[in-house]
Amino acid sequence: MTSVLExxxxxxxxxxxxxxxxxxxxxxAGERVALIGPNxxxxxxxxxxxxxxxxxxxxTVRLNGEDVSxxxxxxxxxxxxxxxxxxxxxxxxxxxxxxxxxxxxxxxxSGGLWKDxxxxxxxxxxxxxxxDAVLELLGLGDLAEEPIEHLSLGKGRLVEVGRALMxxxxxxxxxxxxxxxxxxxxxxxxxxxxxxxxxxxxxxLLVEHDVELVASFxxxxxxxxxxxxIAQGPTNDVLRSDIVRQAYFGDVEPRR
Amino acid sequence: MTFxxxxxxxxLRALLQGAPPGTVYALIALGFVLTYKTxxxxxxxxxxxxxxxxxxYFKAHVEWxxxxxxxxxxxxxxxxxxxxxVLERVIFRHLRTGSSVAKLVVALGLSVALPNLFDVLAGFxxxxxxxxxxxxxxxxxxFYDPLGVYAFSRDELAAIVVAxxxxxxxxxxxxxxxxxxxxxxxVESPRMTELxxxxxxxxxxxxxxxxxxxxxxxxxxxxxxxxxxxxxxxFNLVVVAIAAAALGRxxxxxxxxxxxxxxxxxxxxxxxxxxxxxNDHAWLRPFQENLTPAMPFVVLFGVLxxxxxxxxxxxxxxxxxxxxxxxxxxxxxSRSAFLTIGTRVFAVVFLAGAGLVVMTRADASWLFLxxxxxxxxxxxxxxxxxxxxxxxxxxxxxxxxAIGGFTVFQLADRQNMSVLLAALIGASIAAVVGAVLxxxxxxxxxxxxxxxxxxxxxxxxxxxxxxxxVGGGNTSLxxxxxxxxxxxxxxxxxxxxxxxxxxxxxxxxxxxxVIQIREGSVGRTLRxxxxxxxxxxxxxxxxxxxxxxxxxxxxxxxxxxxxxLSIHQQNVNYGSNFAPFAxxxxxxxxxxxxxxxxEGAAQAGAAYALFDAILLKGALFGWLLRGADxxxxxxxxxxxxxxxxxxxxxxxxxxxxxxxxELNKRRAAARVEAVRxxxxxxxxxxxxG
Numbered sequence: 001m002t003s004v005l006e007x008x009x010x011x012x013x014x015x016x017x018x019x020x021x022x023x024x025x026x027x028x029a030g031e032r033v034a035l036i037g038p039n040x041x042x043x044x045x046x047x048x049x050x051x052x053x054x055x056x057x058x059x060t061v062r063l064n065g066e067d068v069s070x071x072x073x074x075x076x077x078x079x080x081x082x083x084x085x086x087x088x089x090x091x092x093x094x095x096x097x098x099x100x101x102x103x104x105x106x107x108x109x110s111g112g113l114w115k116d117x118x119x120x121x122x123x124x125x126x127x128x129x130x131x132d133a134v135l136e137l138l139g140l141g142d143l144a145e146e147p148i149e150h151l152s153l154g155k156g157r158l159v160e161v162g163r164a165l166m167x168x169x170x171x172x173x174x175x176x177x178x179x180x181x182x183x184x185x186x187x188x189x190x191x192x193x194x195x196x197x198x199x200x201x202x203x204x205l206l207v208e209h210d211v212e213l214v215a216s217f218x219x220x221x222x223x224x225x226x227x228x229x230i231a232q233g234p235t236n237d238v239l240r241s242d243i244v245r246q247a248y249f250g251d252v253e254p255r256r
Numbered sequence: 257m258t259f260x261x262x263x264x265x266x267x268l269r270a271l272l273q274g275a276p277p278g279t280v281y282a283l284i285a286l287g288f289v290l291t292y293k294t295x296x297x298x299x300x301x302x303x304x305x306x307x308x309x310x311x312x313y314f315k316a317h318v319e320w321x322x323x324x325x326x327x328x329x330x331x332x333x334x335x336x337x338x339x340x341x342v343l344e345r346v347i348f349r350h351l352r353t354g355s356s357v358a359k360l361v362v363a364l365g366l367s368v369a370l371p372n373l374f375d376v377l378a379g380f381x382x383x384x385x386x387x388x389x390x391x392x393x394x395x396x397x398x399f400y401d402p403l404g405v406y407a408f409s410r411d412e413l414a415a416i417v418v419a420x421x422x423x424x425x426x427x428x429x430x431x432x433x434x435x436x437x438x439x440x441x442x443v444e445s446p447r448m449t450e451l452x453x454x455x456x457x458x459x460x461x462x463x464x465x466x467x468x469x470x471x472x473x474x475x476x477x478x479x480x481x482x483x484x485x486x487x488x489x490x491f492n493l494v495v496v497a498i499a500a501a502a503l504g505r506x507x508x509x510x511x512x513x514x515x516x517x518x519x520x521x522x523x524x525x526x527x528x529x530x531x532x533x534x535n536d537h538a539w540l541r542p543f544q545e546n547l548t549p550a551m552p553f554v555v556l557f558g559v560l561x562x563x564x565x566x567x568x569x570x571x572x573x574x575x576x577x578x579x580x581x582x583x584x585x586x587x588x589x590s591r592s593a594f595l596t597i598g599t600r601v602f603a604v605v606f607l608a609g610a611g612l613v614v615m616t617r618a619d620a621s622w623l624f625l626x627x628x629x630x631x632x633x634x635x636x637x638x639x640x641x642x643x644x645x646x647x648x649x650x651x652x653x654x655x656x657x658a659i660g661g662f663t664v665f666q667l668a669d670r671q672n673m674s675v676l677l678a679a680l681i682g683a684s685i686a687a688v689v690g691a692v693l694x695x696x697x698x699x700x701x702x703x704x705x706x707x708x709x710x711x712x713x714x715x716x717x718x719x720x721x722x723x724x725x726v727g728g729g730n731t732s733l734x735x736x737x738x739x740x741x742x743x744x745x746x747x748x749x750x751x752x753x754x755x756x757x758x759x760x761x762x763x764x765x766x767x768x769x770v771i772q773i774r775e776g777s778v779g780r781t782l783r784x785x786x787x788x789x790x791x792x793x794x795x796x797x798x799x800x801x802x803x804x805x806x807x808x809x810x811x812x813x814x815x816x817x818x819x820x821l822s823i824h825q826q827n828v829n830y831g832s833n834f835a836p837f838a839x840x841x842x843x844x845x846x847x848x849x850x851x852x853x854x855e856g857a858a859q860a861g862a863a864y865a866l867f868d869a870i871l872l873k874g875a876l877f878g879w880l881l882r883g884a885d886x887x888x889x890x891x892x893x894x895x896x897x898x899x900x901x902x903x904x905x906x907x908x909x910x911x912x913x914x915x916x917x918e919l920n921k922r923r924a925a926a927r928v929e930a931v932r933x934x935x936x937x938x939x940x941x942x943x944x945g
């Protein structure tokens with residue numbers, strides 16, 4: 001069976017400084033994988049290379065076996081990558097439901113100028129129902145009509161997740177989903193993601209600083225430091241390894 | 257041998273000939289870069305400032321008969337820096353954290369408002385035949401020929417000398433004075449300079465004064481090249497200077513200098529050699545006469561589109577700039593059903609009443625104005641789509657409209673095609689042009705879209721209009737670009753009232769289409785892109801496709817409206833209707849009233865056509881007092897106030913990008929809702945909170 005994501009030999013440098021050094025990352029279908037590392041390790045840069053926001057200097061990105069290295073962001077998104085952002089990126093002037101509707105209509109290709117002009121640009125009841133189902137799943141059902149500007153950061157993150165889910169991704173890239181959330185909200189988010197994953201069967205690649213979340217949520221982990229892959233393997237083993245603790249926590253005293 | 261010698265001679269002559277305008281371009285380009293780098297303002301109002309100094313000099317020297325030196329002192333050394341300081345202190349300092357697009361819009365408004373404001377305040381009126389004079393006596397009539405190749409007029413020599421002095425003085429200031437050092441530092445890195453405890457405000461004020469001085473100087477120096485002083489010519493000049501500055505990537509002062517000189521001389525070179533090639537190559541001939549004036553625009557467009565480095569020069573201003581607060585939701589979305597129905601009923605009653613009065617009682621001139629208002633509203637809907645929905649500032653809407661107008665002229669007048677069919681074809685051609693244009697332009701983003709579309713508009717103006725298959729060529733000079741009125745079934749559109757009905761119908765249909773687009777998938781997609789391009793892409797939206805669509809829709813609407821306007825006037829009247837500077841006012845008007853709603857476009861159309869007649873000429877008072885003879889004596893007020901008021905109206909764009917109409921609608925709605933809430937509370941006997 002082919003992997004959902006197969007990134008080979010990804011190298012990226014900015015003005016001579018190597019941000020990613022020949023990374024290999026593989027994510028299998030339905031897996032939950034963490035990508036961790038100290039600030040500036042290159043995690044978000046790697047995400048951007050996978051999604052096509054940045055072009056790596058060399059290396060290939062394969063999605064479900066297909067080489068997407070030369071495709072643009074929206075083309076890769078249509079091949080099954082969903083993403084949330086470290087600094088949330090929402091659409092001003094749109095309601096919560098509209099965020100999901102835009103994604104849903106884009107996925108179906110159901111919009112279009114001529115339909116708009118004929119008065120059929122409004123979303124179908126089926127599309128609305130799909131969006132509302134996801135909103136319910138995320139616990140945003142009551143907020144569907146709210147303008148996005150009225151939402152808290154935590155709810156905004158959930159909207160981002162919902163928007164990404166509407167594209168029915170095979171792979172969901174989550175960029176620090178817990179930043180700005182309190183413990184309870186983080187736990188809620190993890191629970192919701194599990195439910196959605198059971199439902200849709202996508203794989204998750206998670207960039208996260210919250211070690212608790214990483215430990216409880218992911219099965220495997222990759223550890224980056226200064227653009228180099230310094231460790232990989234089952235999450236709990238990785239978190240315990242000395243080299244990781246040194247890079248990440250700055251201490252080598254074995255704990256417990 | 258002789259051939260080579262003569263070519264060498266010609267090159268030398270072209271270089272000499274290009275030097276005087278080249279140095280003046282360089283002067284403006286320097287000032288332009290100076291303001292752009294120290295305050296982040298892409299100051300399109302530079303042309304207006306140059307115009308004011310040139311007009312003041314003309315007024316003092318020619319009309320009042322002052323000697324040259326005091327006239328120069330007042331117009332260039334006092335007035336120009338004073339204007340710069342006022343602009344910096346009163347307007348642009350407060351916009352420091354505004355987005356670059358907001359600053360650009362304000363500068364656009366100023367370039368419309370300032371020349372008219374000066375004309376009104378100083379009582380200045382350009383009179384054809386009274387040509388501007390240079391800064392030396394007998395400037396235009398005494399010639400020197402130092403090398404035996406090209407005879408410089410005294411004016412030209414003076415321009416070179418003064419421009420060189422100005423540049424040397426700037427170099428000296430930069431090199432030897434403290435403020436010069438600080439300015440250089442700000443130019444290099446405004447943020448670092450502020451962190452080092454230098455007051456960037458003061459530096460910015462000084463550089464505004466200085467660059468405005470340069471603008472004023474350039475205005476006075478270049479004025480003798482024009483027959484009559486006219487603000488559009490000076491605006492044109494600043495676009496040329498942007499081209500020169502663009503050659504220096506907008507950041508480097510020395511390169512801007514070289515860019516200006518290079519532009520001046522390369523224009524002269526093309527002027528010299530193109531006629532010869534076109535003797536051998538017939539296809540070049542139409543370009544020969546027209547390419548020279550268009551050179552700067554071609555250069556500007558080429559630099560923007562082909563040279564990616566220039567786009568990276570943008571993030572050089574305040575660290576907070578570009579952080580745009582999201583525009584508030586439309587008033588219609590926040591007000592209650594009661595208020596919505598109330599406003600709609602009022603609008604319908606008002607419009608029906610006005611329509612009834614117009615259809616039964618209006619005379620020919622009022623009919624003309626009302627029809628014009630309706631058609632312009634249609635054209636302005638194109639700005640609603642591209643600026644209001646897609647968030648792009650396009651300055652070539654006049655060109656799209658002109659394409660519609662010229663197509664009707666060509667097809668209906670020359671090919672005897674049905675007029676309305678020709679109008680639709682014209683709109684479609686405009687849509688195709690818009691889509692093709694958007695391909696290179698839409699990658700630019702931000703203010704560069706505005707500048708590239710402006711360059712395109714000027715290119716069309718300088719080259720395309722002159723072609724026989726577009727603007728009619730020589731025949732149109734004699735006969736005008738005639739456009740017939742159609743006959744549809746039993747209705748003869750030669751009747752002004754019938755035609756007004758057609759115009760209203762078109763407006764209604766286009767309005768409905770625009771609202772459908774806003775509420776439909778295209779509108780949602782454009783909103784998403786404006787909110788976050790990255791996030792929109794990450795859910796599979798293609799930004800290129802969405803923007804091409806927006807450009808094409810907008811161009812189609814503009815083309816349709818332009819065709820209609822030409823049919824209405826039975827002539828394309830390119831110069832007064834669609835020329836780049838005339839169309840600039842459209843954007844200013846729509847943006848200052850409201851670029852996101854159909855009402856905004858309609859009010860802008862009404863303002864353009866009727867503001868002058870109803871308010872400034874005092875007709876409103878005539879109606880209220882029941883008698884045209886009772887209009888108070890202060891009327892008519894100069895029509896220029898229209899440009900001043902709406903030009904200055906853009907000042908609120910930075911804070912309220914939704915426009916004056918929306919702003920006030922939202923406030924009024926909030927007030928009414930507050931009153932209703934209080935009443936409801938009282939009725940329930942609860943204490944008022």
